[in-house]
Amino acid sequence: xxxxxxxxxxxxxxxxxxxxxxxxxxxxxxxxxxxxxxxxxxxxxxxxxxxxxxxxxxxxxxxxxxxxxxxxxxxxxxxxxxxxxxxxxxxxxxxxxxxxxxxxxxxxxxxxxxxxxxxxxxxxxxxxxxxxxxxxxxxxxxxxxxxxxxxxxxxxxxxxxxxxxxxxxxxxxxxxxxxxxxxxxxxxxxxxxxxxxxxxxxxxxxxxxxxxxxxxxxxxxxxxxxxxxxxxxxxxxxxxxxxxxxxxxxxxxxxxxxxxxxxxxxxxxxx
Amino acid sequence: xxxxxxxxxxxxxxxxxxxxxxxxxxxxxxxxxxxxxxxxxxxxxxxxxxxxxxxxxxxxxxxxxxxxxxxxxxxxxxxxxxxxxxxxxxxxxxxxxxxxxxxxxxxxxxxxxxxxxxxxxxxxxxxxxxxxxxxxxxxxxxxxxxxxxxxxxxxxxxxxxxxxxxxxxxxxxxxxxxxxxxxxxxxxxxxxxxxxxxxxxxxxxxxxxxxxxxxxxxxxxxxxxxxxxxxxxxxxxxxxxxxxxxxxxxxxxxxxxxxxxxxxxxxxxxxxxxxxxxxxxxxxx
Numbered sequence: 401x402x403x404x405x406x407x408x409x410x411x412x413x414x415x416x417x418x419x420x421x422x423x424x425x426x427x428x429x430x431x432x433x434x435x436x437x438x439x440x441x442x443x444x445x446x447x448x449x450x451x452x453x454x455x456x457x458x459x460x461x462x463x464x465x466x467x468x469x470x471x472x473x474x475x476x477x478x479x480x481x482x483x484x485x486x487x488x489x490x491x492x493x494x495x496x497x498x499x500x501x502x503x504x505x506x507x508x509x510x511x512x513x514x515x516x517x518x519x520x521x522x523x524x525x526x527x528x529x530x531x532x533x534x535x536x537x538x539x540x541x542x543x544x545x546x547x548x549x550x551x552x553x554x555x556x557x558x559x560x561x562x563x564x565x566x567x568x569x570x571x572x573x574x575x576x577x578x579x580x581x582x583x584x585x586x587x588x589x590x591x592x593x594x595x596x597x598x599x600x601x602x603x604x605x606x607x608x609x610x611x612x613x614x615x616x617x618x619x620x621x622x623x624x625x626x627x628x629x630x631x632x633x634x635x636x637x638x639x640x641x642x643x644x645x646x647x648x649x650x651x652x653x654x655x656x657x658x659x660x661x662x663x664x665x666x667x668x669x670x671x
Numbered sequence: 672x673x674x675x676x677x678x679x680x681x682x683x684x685x686x687x688x689x690x691x692x693x694x695x696x697x698x699x700x701x702x703x704x705x706x707x708x709x710x711x712x713x714x715x716x717x718x719x720x721x722x723x724x725x726x727x728x729x730x731x732x733x734x735x736x737x738x739x740x741x742x743x744x745x746x747x748x749x750x751x752x753x754x755x756x757x758x759x760x761x762x763x764x765x766x767x768x769x770x771x772x773x774x775x776x777x778x779x780x781x782x783x784x785x786x787x788x789x790x791x792x793x794x795x796x797x798x799x800x801x802x803x804x805x806x807x808x809x810x811x812x813x814x815x816x817x818x819x820x821x822x823x824x825x826x827x828x829x830x831x832x833x834x835x836x837x838x839x840x841x842x843x844x845x846x847x848x849x850x851x852x853x854x855x856x857x858x859x860x861x862x863x864x865x866x867x868x869x870x871x872x873x874x875x876x877x878x879x880x881x882x883x884x885x886x887x888x889x890x891x892x893x894x895x896x897x898x899x900x901x902x903x904x905x906x907x908x909x910x911x912x913x914x915x916x917x918x919x920x921x922x923x924x925x926x927x928x929x930x931x932x933x934x935x936x937x938x939x940x941x942x943x944x945x946x947x948x949x950x951x952x953x954x955x956x
Binding site for chain 2: 478500515
């Protein structure tokens with residue numbers, strides 16, 4: 401185990417070091433410490449209110465740390481302008497805004513372009529590829545307001561891809577979308593794996609976490625366990641994380657909660 | 672016909688008025704796109720009313736009325752932003768408190784002045800034919816600043832307006848950009864006061880962009896069409912004002928409103944009639 405830890409440290413691209421975070425006086429994450437190696441794909445699993453979304457908001461800079469450190473490539477959070485991309489549960493945007501699918505995906509390039517440069521040939525090419533990869537090419541010139549929920553989710557995934565991030569955070573990408581969008585999201589994970597992108601995905605689907613991910617972070621305000629699914633997703637540990645809300649049927653864990661409630665979200669007030 | 676259009680322009684005051692009207696039409700319509708998309712119409716109206724104390728103080732100190740208006744507009748706009756950010760007052764409440772306070776202060780100051788009637792009525796209702804060449808140069812200068820900023824900062828302003836979460840992950844200075852937009856709005860409102868006056872500024876900020884929104888599907892074309900509608904309304908309104916002796920601001924706003932009604936009814940895809948036709952086609956299968 402020590403050797404494994406050492407190996408992780410050498411390769412670690414994302415280090416969470418004794419992190420505390422929350423809203424106002426309400427502490428949600430307590431003393432989180434774990435490291436994700438280069439290109440690791442992590443399923444973040446835990447009950448509602450465990451702090452999955454909070455963890456992502458902290459990682460992307462939407463919520464300040466109360467205590468602790470986060471290092472990306474050994475540098476503190478914020479030192480890199482555009483290496484973390486974030487796909488929220490459902491984009492909290494004005495769906496009637498006059499932007500097309502292509503416009504939204506192009507926004508993923510803005511971080512690299514800077515304020516004044518216009519998108520070039522290469523940017524248009526990357527945007528077209530990302531749109532194609534998520535299967536929304538036919539909708540490229542449609543206003544986003546005219547898309548279905550699953551299609552909108554794909555557009556936001558395409559935008560995150562266009563950011564060419566080193567670390568991609570996806571909050572419940574498999575929840576409340578159609579089967580084909582789920583499939584597209586899973587294929588995307590495989591593609592990102594090939595490209596060596598580090599991915600954190602929150603999900604409450606324990607079976608998907610066990611089957612499709614090499615690492616699982618079992619979270620309930622604190623790290624309950626972190627490591628390969630076979631080590632982490634044991635009945636005892638799942639019970640610790642989920643309390644009475646989990647059933648074991650023929651060895652498969654079933655969680656007794658379907659849809660995460662709307663997370664408290666103080667961010668994004670327009671003024 | 673051509674004579675009908677050209678003869679008013681033989682007067683120098685009419686030439687200056689036309690130039691100012693066109694600039695105001697462009698500026699309000701472009702900045703107004705953000706006002707419409709970010710639901711800032713109440714804010715725009717409030718800032719327009721809140722300039723009154725600035726004008727009154729400038730008048731009392733024998734200073735430049737436009738500069739007084741500009742300072743008041745910026746102060747009130749930033750004040751509203753500051754109050755809202757403290758988190759215990761909602762934005763529309765903050766607007767309601769600050770703008771009525773500023774308006775009351777303006778009325779209080781003006782009531783102490785005996786001979787205010789002529790000059791200040793221009794601020795209230797606009798007086799496009801009284802635009803001096805100094806006013807026109809100021810208008811040109813501020814227009815260049817505002818339009819230049821909107822063009823140069825198109826991308827960051829688009830992101831903070833459409834998706835504040837992405838803006839934060841890209842580490843854009845959101846507060847700074849919001850304040851900048853506020854200042855651009857203040858500039859625009861003060862320029863627009865010359866042509867349409869306090870009461871009708873909000874119409875110029877809202878009506879042409881709302882019309883353009885019905886006709887376009889992307890941000891840049893929306894701004895372009897909005898500007899065309901703003902220019903058209905200003906020019907037509909000014910001619911109506913000249914020949915039928917109507918107050919210029921009212922004529923301009925009514926022209927813009929007429930165009931909005933046309934778009935609301937007939938816009939392809941988004942207009943009421945086109946949507947009705949679409950529904951009945953769907954029903955008939």
